[in-house]
Amino acid sequence: MIIGATMLLIRVYVVAPSLAITDVFGVGALEFSGMILSTILIAAAGYVGNDLADQEMDEINRPGQVFVGVHLSPAAANQLAATLMVMAALSLFPLLWTAGFEWWQVIFPAAGGLLLAYAFGLKCRPVLGNLAVSVLSAAIPLLVYYADRPALATDALTRVGTLLWAFALFAFLASVFREVIKDLEDIEGDEVFGCKTLAVVRPRAALRLALGDLFTLLIGLPVFLFWWGAGVMPWLIAGVGVGLPAGIAVYQLRAIAGFGASEPPPNLVPAEPVFRRVSQLAKLMMLGGLALLPFLAAI
Secondary structure, three states: OHHHHHHHHHHHHHHHHHEOOOOOOOOOHHHHHHHHHHHHHHHHHHHHHHHHHOHHHHHHHOOOOOOEOOOEOHHHHHHHHHHHHHHHHHHOHHHHOOOOOOOHHHHHHHHHHHHHHHHOOHHHOOOHHHHHHHHHHHHHHHHHHHHHHHHEOHHHHHHHHHHHHHHHHHHHHHHHHHHHHHHHHOHHHHHHOOOOOHHHHOHHHHHHHHHHHHHHHHHHHHHHHHHHOOOHHHHHHHHHHHHHHHHHHHHHHHHHHOOOOOOOOOOOHHHHHHHHHHHHHHHHHHHHHHHHHHHHHOO
């Protein structure tokens, strides 16, 4: 549901105030609803496919939380994923009949294919799986922007485009951080079944990547806020919604990374509860970034 809320929030608070003609969007309400529904259904199909592919690994990584194979048979999971993909395609029909949007019939199937490729292969390739999910996360605000771009006022194109590309970069960095942390959380089961994520192959490098990515985000966000001319409220939201959970995450990870110690711990498996907490903090960071967006659009 966060996906749909993100797309709707961007349209209402970022796009709508910058339209050339009030309430005349690039795509109508029916077409936009189809976009939202299709995006949600594709994401749901990806989740089902991921649970199907990770069934055995999740029995180790998440005992008691396995859905496919316990509450839903693998065959039924396959059928559910296929049904969701078909429903996603049908949801796009109103948009595909809109002049100028015929090429969108490639984007959504490609996104669904990438999610399934992630579930059944890319997930177990160092870094590639993390990048695939993060690129798709970053694409969500850009879908709204390019759908409604033809209806934007000429003098607002650069401003709206800059804001939404910046938010896409934020979403990408936040997703990379969370995806790498999730891989670190799942080291035990992934290693048993030969899923060679970066966390399995080079766990210290994975931890350094996560922290480097987080520091990049924490440096880049205030630089952007200063450049954008943000007032007190955006800075406050950024500090509480993004900076606070990020700071707690760094504090949680510092002992594992070996900050202030002569030798870091040799085995990351005992640190799984820490990674689980940090993964939840990463979600809060994403929500904080989303809450920040309407205030930046109003500047």
